[in-house]
Amino acid sequence: xxxxxxDNFKRLLDVLKDEYSVYVPVKSGEKRFFKRYQDFTEDxxxxxxxxxxxxxAFFSRAREVVAEGFKxxxxxxxxxxFAIVGVKACxxxxxxxxxxxxxxxxxxxxxxxxxxxxNLIISxxxxxxxxxxxxxxxxxxxxxxxxxxxxxxxxxxxxxVDVGSQRGEALIEKQGSLFEDERExxxxxxxxxxxxxxxxxxxxxxxxxxxxxxxxxxVVEKKFESKIWEDEAKTCVECGACNTICPTCHCFLLxxxxxxxxxxxxxxWDSCMIKDFARVAGGANPRGNLWMRLRNRFEKKFxxxxxxxxxxxxxxxxxCISACPAKIDIRKVLKKLVNDA
Amino acid sequence: MHKHKNPYRSIEAEVLEVxxxxxxxxxxxxxxxxxxxFVTGQFVEITIPGxxxxxxxxxxxxxxxxxxxxxxxxVGKVTDKIHELKKxxxxxxRGPFGKGYPLDEFKGKEILVVGGGCGFAPLRSLMxxxxxxxxEFKKLFFRGGCRTxxxxxxxxxxxxxxxxxxxxxxxxxxKGDDKWKGNVGVVTTxxxxxxxxxxxxxxxxxxxxxxxxxxxxxxLEMGFREENLYLSMEKNMSCGIGKCGHCRIGTYYACxxxxxFKYSQIKGFSNIWD
Numbered sequence: 001x002x003x004x005x006x007d008n009f010k011r012l013l014d015v016l017k018d019e020y021s022v023y024v025p026v027k028s029g030e031k032r033f034f035k036r037y038q039d040f041t042e043d044x045x046x047x048x049x050x051x052x053x054x055x056x057a058f059f060s061r062a063r064e065v066v067a068e069g070f071k072x073x074x075x076x077x078x079x080x081x082f083a084i085v086g087v088k089a090c091x092x093x094x095x096x097x098x099x100x101x102x103x104x105x106x107x108x109x110x111x112x113x114x115x116x117x118x119n120l121i122i123s124x125x126x127x128x129x130x131x132x133x134x135x136x137x138x139x140x141x142x143x144x145x146x147x148x149x150x151x152x153x154x155x156x157x158x159x160x161v162d163v164g165s166q167r168g169e170a171l172i173e174k175q176g177s178l179f180e181d182e183r184e185x186x187x188x189x190x191x192x193x194x195x196x197x198x199x200x201x202x203x204x205x206x207x208x209x210x211x212x213x214x215x216x217x218x219v220v221e222k223k224f225e226s227k228i229w230e231d232e233a234k235t236c237v238e239c240g241a242c243n244t245i246c247p248t249c250h251c252f253l254l255x256x257x258x259x260x261x262x263x264x265x266x267x268x269w270d271s272c273m274i275k276d277f278a279r280v281a282g283g284a285n286p287r288g289n290l291w292m293r294l295r296n297r298f299e300k301k302f303x304x305x306x307x308x309x310x311x312x313x314x315x316x317x318x319x320c321i322s323a324c325p326a327k328i329d330i331r332k333v334l335k336k337l338v339n340d341a
Numbered sequence: 342m343h344k345h346k347n348p349y350r351s352i353e354a355e356v357l358e359v360x361x362x363x364x365x366x367x368x369x370x371x372x373x374x375x376x377x378x379f380v381t382g383q384f385v386e387i388t389i390p391g392x393x394x395x396x397x398x399x400x401x402x403x404x405x406x407x408x409x410x411x412x413x414x415x416v417g418k419v420t421d422k423i424h425e426l427k428k429x430x431x432x433x434x435r436g437p438f439g440k441g442y443p444l445d446e447f448k449g450k451e452i453l454v455v456g457g458g459c460g461f462a463p464l465r466s467l468m469x470x471x472x473x474x475x476x477e478f479k480k481l482f483f484r485g486g487c488r489t490x491x492x493x494x495x496x497x498x499x500x501x502x503x504x505x506x507x508x509x510x511x512x513x514x515x516k517g518d519d520k521w522k523g524n525v526g527v528v529t530t531x532x533x534x535x536x537x538x539x540x541x542x543x544x545x546x547x548x549x550x551x552x553x554x555x556x557x558x559x560x561l562e563m564g565f566r567e568e569n570l571y572l573s574m575e576k577n578m579s580c581g582i583g584k585c586g587h588c589r590i591g592t593y594y595a596c597x598x599x600x601x602f603k604y605s606q607i608k609g610f611s612n613i614w615d
Contacts, residue, residue, distance in 0.1 A: 066349040070374075070433065074347040106597060107582035110347060224611065251586030254349065254579050256393045263390050263433075265349055270585070278587060280577050281395060281417040284550055286612040300589070307592050 001182040005158040008178040020083035046086040047127035047154040054247040055091035059115040067265040081118035090317035094247025123148035129200035132318025153190040211338040219337040220303040233291035235326035240271025242320035248313040351433030362494040381470040382441030388433030395419040396578040398463035412462035438581035451537040456485040457548025475507045483510040486528030529559040539564035547573040554614040567605035
């Protein structure tokens, strides 16, 4: 394993700027956000815990032009690829779901494909947990084990570096002078930190009594007619934040610009919680009631995806819990689904 | 570089003719500037520049390559604009998407086609496809219904179909008028005189959800097998390639796995008729 000192890591970020548009997590108050890297500032936090916004935003943009007029080329945005630094394990699991939808399954999406081919992911171990973190309930550890180019584990003086792809390997070779071989005792430091963070997540799970994923099988189907959905949807204000903030949610709206002279088709993140999501032109709506849409959101995550892709479309990141103005808590819903008679 | 095709881009098409069918339904004939081959039952997304797109199953004969037709009921933003189209106007077409009717699986069988209202549109394309290879099927039945004689689409054509030897056709209206000499009643009331082996036969249903629901119930009672019952599901198809999420039915997307489904595929899912 390789080691990079903090000073050399800053140099690495500067080098990456030539080829990439580099984004790093910065801390503002108690929260972390991705910010375009210019110079190394005090607010940059590579480790700690997940950002507010999901890293999927670098791969399918919240709003992007997908077709212009009748031209048959793909209107890729004229920009450098992204290097996203400090991505956490929960976001990486999100890409498993996004990949299934946009890349590996039936038809391929050219915009997502290009972003996946070109963007660089330098992930990082979590060095703390926030109170909504419950990744371990989804069988996911709070440190990346796969699906990254490089992974950083913060230790005293710098980071231990894992290589996860050929591109990561090539980067280390090219910037060889910035990296050193791992020193004695560094792995132990990393292991201690990983255990400490895992325990913090475990404590979260115990405190909220969150059921583990081995108990999710078939629960949505079994509780399909349950009162749970109506009860839980009572406070929902239909804002769609739970969808847009989710690393696994992928739905979008195709929107044609209202300009006959310049035909442009936009793709905009959409939310299945919004009333018209499944409505057809004639007016029929298979999910006319809000609670049906809440149920549908859980069905998609905990019934559809395990059936078609053998994966629960939840990463335990807790973003939907933090984002919900109505305090609807996915952990509580899962608990009811698993435990209620 | 990237040689991916752009699945979100529409092909330019010119409107050749606009044919009024009923007070609320028009057929638009257009010629795409690039050839679009489709299998009957597949759908396309039609774009009105500056307004938006909406999904339609072509009502024309797939074997005719130079032009395509969609039959459109005026129900919303895009369809209002479609009804304003004139010869020479430019529209966009994207597709075809989904799976059509598996005609090869119908070989050697008796086929009953049941349509309601604007559901005649995809079925017109299906009927021409069946007529084109009519010697491969044992016998064809068509049963169609709509609310009033005024709302009956393709009236001249269905009149012509009445003269065909390979087809047994009967139409009905919910409420007749002075000139109507045919059956009066919902479409399920004219299914009983279809003389065929229900257990081995194929049934295809397309129409408004309520009609599909009751026709399906009736056909199952008559003895049709769930896996021989083909339904065209109207959902909010948008991207056409199973990505945007709007048209999910259980473990399927209507846009890529349908819009034609066997009843046996979807019967277990919730709210299929809504």
